[in-house]
Amino acid sequence: xxxxxxxxxxxxxxxxxxxxxxxxxxxxxxxxxxxxxxxxxxxxxxxxxxxxxxxxxxxxxxxxxxxxxxxxxxxxxxxxxxxxxxxxxxxxxxxxxxxxxxxxxxxxxxxxxxxxxxxxxxxxxxxxxxxxxxxxxxxxxxxxxxxxxxxxxxxxxxxxxxxxxxxxxxxxxxxxxxxxxxxxxxxxxxxxxxxxxxxxxxxxxxxxxxxxxxxxxxxxxxxxxxxxxxxxxxxxxxxxxxxxxxxxxxxxxxxxxxxxxxxxxxxxxxxxxxxxxxxxxxxx
Amino acid sequence: xxxxxxxxxxxxxxxxxxxxxxxxxxxxxxxxxxxxxxxxxxxxxxxxxxxxxxxxxxxxxxxxxxxxxxxxxxxxxxxxxxxxxxxxxxxxxxxxxxxxxxxxxxxxxxxxxxxxxxxxxxxxxxxxxxxxxxxxxxxxxxxxxxxxxxxxxxxxxxxxxxxxxxxxxxxxxxxxxxxxxxxxxxxxxxxxxxxxxxxxxxxxxxxxxxxxxxxxxxxxxxxxxxxxxxxxxxxxxxxxxxxxxxxxxxxxxxxxxxxxxxxxxxxxxxxxxxxxxxxxxxxxxxxxxxxxxxxxxxxxxxxxxxxxxxx
Numbered sequence: 001x002x003x004x005x006x007x008x009x010x011x012x013x014x015x016x017x018x019x020x021x022x023x024x025x026x027x028x029x030x031x032x033x034x035x036x037x038x039x040x041x042x043x044x045x046x047x048x049x050x051x052x053x054x055x056x057x058x059x060x061x062x063x064x065x066x067x068x069x070x071x072x073x074x075x076x077x078x079x080x081x082x083x084x085x086x087x088x089x090x091x092x093x094x095x096x097x098x099x100x101x102x103x104x105x106x107x108x109x110x111x112x113x114x115x116x117x118x119x120x121x122x123x124x125x126x127x128x129x130x131x132x133x134x135x136x137x138x139x140x141x142x143x144x145x146x147x148x149x150x151x152x153x154x155x156x157x158x159x160x161x162x163x164x165x166x167x168x169x170x171x172x173x174x175x176x177x178x179x180x181x182x183x184x185x186x187x188x189x190x191x192x193x194x195x196x197x198x199x200x201x202x203x204x205x206x207x208x209x210x211x212x213x214x215x216x217x218x219x220x221x222x223x224x225x226x227x228x229x230x231x232x233x234x235x236x237x238x239x240x241x242x243x244x245x246x247x248x249x250x251x252x253x254x255x256x257x258x259x260x261x262x263x264x265x266x267x268x269x270x271x272x273x274x275x276x277x278x279x280x281x282x283x284x
Numbered sequence: 285x286x287x288x289x290x291x292x293x294x295x296x297x298x299x300x301x302x303x304x305x306x307x308x309x310x311x312x313x314x315x316x317x318x319x320x321x322x323x324x325x326x327x328x329x330x331x332x333x334x335x336x337x338x339x340x341x342x343x344x345x346x347x348x349x350x351x352x353x354x355x356x357x358x359x360x361x362x363x364x365x366x367x368x369x370x371x372x373x374x375x376x377x378x379x380x381x382x383x384x385x386x387x388x389x390x391x392x393x394x395x396x397x398x399x400x401x402x403x404x405x406x407x408x409x410x411x412x413x414x415x416x417x418x419x420x421x422x423x424x425x426x427x428x429x430x431x432x433x434x435x436x437x438x439x440x441x442x443x444x445x446x447x448x449x450x451x452x453x454x455x456x457x458x459x460x461x462x463x464x465x466x467x468x469x470x471x472x473x474x475x476x477x478x479x480x481x482x483x484x485x486x487x488x489x490x491x492x493x494x495x496x497x498x499x500x501x502x503x504x505x506x507x508x509x510x511x512x513x514x515x516x517x518x519x520x521x522x523x524x525x526x527x528x529x530x531x532x533x534x535x536x537x538x539x540x541x542x543x544x545x546x547x548x549x550x551x552x553x554x555x556x557x558x559x560x561x562x563x564x565x566x567x568x569x570x571x572x573x574x575x576x577x578x579x580x581x582x583x584x585x586x587x588x589x590x591x592x593x594x595x
Contacts, residue, residue, distance in 0.1 A: 088570045088572075088573045109570045110568060128568060128569055147553065164583060167549070168550075185586050186586070204587055
């Protein structure tokens, strides 16, 4: 057998001095701040009065009709809206780019509250898959359980579920904070890039798999860590931050904040090396 | 992507035909190609219920001489049932190509199924004492109307709305699948199996039959094989988590049970509602809410989870 490029293993390449560089990675603190978004105003956003309240009954309306009516109410200056009878339908309360206090009196289906930037939303029921996908800022608090891909690719704000959530929580998250009061499923924090995730209950298999950066804190048992997710030491600064953050939502770590397990990126994956594309082909 | 739904009344029966129709209607956005129901009625002691099709719906629209062949096939089905010692108590046509039989038959189910399916174009959709498996092209209200499911009472049911991906849009590839030759066992699936052909070849070598090229049929046949070899339904389902490769959430129903299994990646959705009287599951909560107008507490089963409920 001839020695070809394909027989060069990763360990051999390390011996050759490749894979030696560890990039520091960028952090949420440097590039994203929920506070910054306070000053970010869309040209089409409208001023609203939080003391002006409206009720919107979603019964019998199609999801897009509900979303249009929400916009109309905001244009009329209503800053506090209660959405009744959501009926677990998909795509409700999406694309809200305004400051707004929205209370949803029931459960949402798929893609609820996606693409929002600015509102404070409280959901009294449960949410389906992909809640708050691509959320930019604001707060969303779910009183019951949530489905999978909870907070996928969020960039900012606080996303809180008091109950249990499904698999792949915070997949590809790029900022902000996700808080889970109960358990989270497999592959949570998969390909996480920035931001923080706090899970007060247990975490399923492959937690933080292929995470690039960001931090995960877990209060319960971790079924297993994913590729390149490693335990890390909790700092005093983090303890203070965690205490403050959980207090905001009336949540407690089961054994105290000091006993939360911290998981971070090991930064040993191929994307952290300094190889040229052609060189990568040699070692993969 | 497909939508699946299931419900089981505990200790009583309900309007499962209407309930499942409503649940599948709520999932229509997950798959408009076909709709299927596996409804478990009370049945009658000593009787066998058989649902079969004599041809694909498509054939009846486009075939030149199919309308002449259908009565011939029906006559041959009747003849073979009688030849094997069965008695036809009733044979009703739901459509030109789909029939419901009530039989007296005490022989081997596999022999009966094999002999009837030997007739060109004929496929048994279900065989059992309580199971009635109905599947056809179209949305839930259309199929339910066509097959007169309004008012159907039973203890439990599973159903499926299909978004065809890897096999044809036809009745044979529609769900649910009957776990031939086992009476009253049916399966619906959402996902893709990546070791379908390998699994199919192994099961065919063990004497099992496949009627379609739909990967989901593998689950029904896999479970049938395990049960035939002495495993309990729950044990067979647990084996499926390890041995079926790909992403899947599936529901299985027997004469008195409803079960669910989810792969280790938890890549396909399932929402569960459980009360003392009823268990309802669906790909999306909106389907469960179609039979519960009020707010309910639901949750997602986790990766690798298997659960079974009794009627």
